[in-house]
Amino acid sequence: MKDSNLLIQGRNHTFEGHYDSSNQFLYLDTLTGLPNRESFLALLESKEQEAKNHLILSIGLSHTEVINALRGPVVFDSVITEAKNRIMNSLPPEVITARIGTNQFCVVAAYDHFIDAAAIVKVAKEIQEKLDNLFFVDGEEYYIASYIGASIRNYHEYHEQPPLTELVHLSDLAVIARKNEIYRNVYLYDSSIKRSQETLHKLELALRSDVEDQKLLVMYQPIVNLSNQVISLESLVRWHYGGEWIPPKDFIPIIEKLDLIKEMTLHVVKQAAKDWKMWKEKIPTLSYISINISPHLFRHDEGTIILQPLMELLNQYGLSPKEICLEITKNVFIESSTHAFLKKCHDLGFILAIDDFGTGYSSIGYLIKYPFDLLKMDQEFINRMEVDEKLRTIALSIVKLAQKLNIRVIAEGVETIKQLHILKEMGVHAVQGYYFSKPQLLDKWDSGTFDERRNSFFKLH
Ligand code: C2E
Numbered sequence: 498m499k500d501s502n503l504l505i506q507g508r509n510h511t512f513e514g515h516y517d518s519s520n521q522f523l524y525l526d527t528l529t530g531l532p533n534r535e536s537f538l539a540l541l542e543s544k545e546q547e548a549k550n551h552l553i554l555s556i557g558l559s560h561t562e563v564i565n566a567l568r569g570p571v572v573f574d575s576v577i578t579e580a581k582n583r584i585m586n587s588l589p590p591e592v593i594t595a596r597i598g599t600n601q602f603c604v605v606a607a608y609d610h611f612i613d614a615a616a617i618v619k620v621a622k623e624i625q626e627k628l629d630n631l632f633f634v635d636g637e638e639y640y641i642a643s644y645i646g647a648s649i650r651n652y653h654e655y656h657e658q659p660p661l662t663e664l665v666h667l668s669d670l671a672v673i674a675r676k677n678e679i680y681r682n683v684y685l686y687d688s689s690i691k692r693s694q695e696t697l698h699k700l701e702l703a704l705r706s707d708v709e710d711q712k713l714l715v716m717y718q719p720i721v722n723l724s725n726q727v728i729s730l731e732s733l734v735r736w737h738y739g740g741e742w743i744p745p746k747d748f749i750p751i752i753e754k755l756d757l758i759k760e761m762t763l764h765v766v767k768q769a770a771k772d773w774k775m776w777k778e779k780i781p782t783l784s785y786i787s788i789n790i791s792p793h794l795f796r797h798d799e800g801t802i803i804l805q806p807l808m809e810l811l812n813q814y815g816l817s818p819k820e821i822c823l824e825i826t827k828n829v830f831i832e833s834s835t836h837a838f839l840k841k842c843h844d845l846g847f848i849l850a851i852d853d854f855g856t857g858y859s860s861i862g863y864l865i866k867y868p869f870d871l872l873k874m875d876q877e878f879i880n881r882m883e884v885d886e887k888l889r890t891i892a893l894s895i896v897k898l899a900q901k902l903n904i905r906v907i908a909e910g911v912e913t914i915k916q917l918h919i920l921k922e923m924g925v926h927a928v929q930g931y932y933f934s935k936p937q938l939l940d941k942w943d944s945g946t947f948d949e950r951r952n953s954f955f956k957l958h
């Protein structure tokens with residue numbers, strides 16, 4: 498290897514480059530002739546001492562992956578080359594442009610004047626408008642969208658400044674976080690972005706290790722059958738982190754993103770299977786335990802990924818699928834693997850519930866198409882029921898329709914005796930909610946309060 502002076506294409510910036518064994522420059526993007534990330538960072542280091550104000554823009558292109566997948570690398574390369582030309586033509590010649598990722602460019606511009614948001618928008622808008630125009634390759638039209646992250650360093654003799662290389666990272670972060678939008682798809686880094694990204698990063702690490710170490714807890718909430726008082730339980734996962742209980746709506750999406758939903762669900766099933774015997778001692782007439790099943794689990798392979806280990810666990814703990822209800826949220830039913838999954842569950846003997854029915858994309862069609870035993874009427878429905886007559890009418894029609902289809906209705910989120918009376922009157926099969934009990938840990942179960950509530954309601958009916 499020998500050192501050499503490297504001339505960056507079309508511009509007059511020079512910096513050290515290296516030849517590799519086949520006499521190729523290392524660190525140079527072969528398609529565009531621009532510096533790649535490494536050489537760009539090296540170049541920035543050489544500018545570190547300049548007494549100037551610096552603006553860094555990280556420009557991400559979307560849709561180019563689709564172009565690559567559909568039309569192949571030759572078309573993709575043409576689009577990228579054209580994007581490079583458009584970016585460079587939007588900027589004065591002294592601005593340095595680099596290709597720092599497959600579909601990502603970065604520019605650094607130095608100014609004598611103070612850089613404010615308006616100055617950033619002026620440059621970013623120019624680039625964005627050029628990229629917004631259609632691309633033509635071999636007579637076909639293509640459109641790409643651009644996202645621009647910005648970070649700035651206004652020079653100050655006496656203040657400590659982040660290195661310019663760090664600024665590249667910060668402008669990347671601004672695009673990733675998509676916060677602090679100063680213009681359409683132009684995001685300016687501020688320190689809160691880093692803090693929130695760091696928090697998320699820490700949270701993800703902690704969650705991953707707690708799922709893997711099976712540290713999540715399971716709480717149970719009773720479901721009370723209104724005709725015979727028989728109790729079932731819904732298992733609800735809980736995560737204790739940093740001295741707080743993090744609600745499932747905040748951490749389950751992260752678990753899904755980390756691809757740990759299978760591990761989490763099996764942990765919940767295992768815990769429920771272990772707790773089953775103890776619950777039976779506390780509540781001898783216990784009917785079943787519900788498990789929430791995320792759609793991610795049956796999206797691709799008809800749910801084999803979860804059903805196989807689930808059956809093994811139930812065998813191991815001597816439970817029958819008849820004692821387990823699988824609660825499925827309804828807003829994903831369009832996918833073809835759902836049908837096969839639900840049929841398999843039904844054939845295996847699981848009780849099947851459609852969860853959160855009554856809001857969002859609920860469709861009566863699902864009730865006919867899929868083999869559900871139970872319909873869980875969404876709590877939003879229940880809490881507005883007392884004051885909204887129309888809602889009551891809709892709820893009543895759902896109950897009647899379900900009855901005709903041989904599907905039993907469970908009302909969720911029942912908090913008041915008044916709601917309970919309305920629901921009983923309608924012919925709802927069972928209720929669940931704070932009125933009877935909040936979700937509880939097995940060893941914190943307060944049967945006294947629960948029995949009192951239950952007895953006082955059933956004495957009246
Ligand atoms: P969900 O399946 O609809 O569960 C019912 C939620 O309503 C629970 O919230 C429960 O604590 C809450 N709730 C029950 N009664 C009342 C009431 O009277 N008033 C009010 N305001 N709320 C009530 P939670 O435990 O925060 O769970 C939220 C969601 O997280 C669940 O909604 C479910 O979709 C999901 N989830 C919980 N555990 C699991 C799990 O193990 N696996 C999966 N995939 N999702 C889970």
Ligand code: CA
Nearest residue numbers: 731789824852
């Ligand atoms: Ca549920």
Ligand code: CA
Nearest residue numbers: 852853873909
């Ligand atoms: Ca629900």
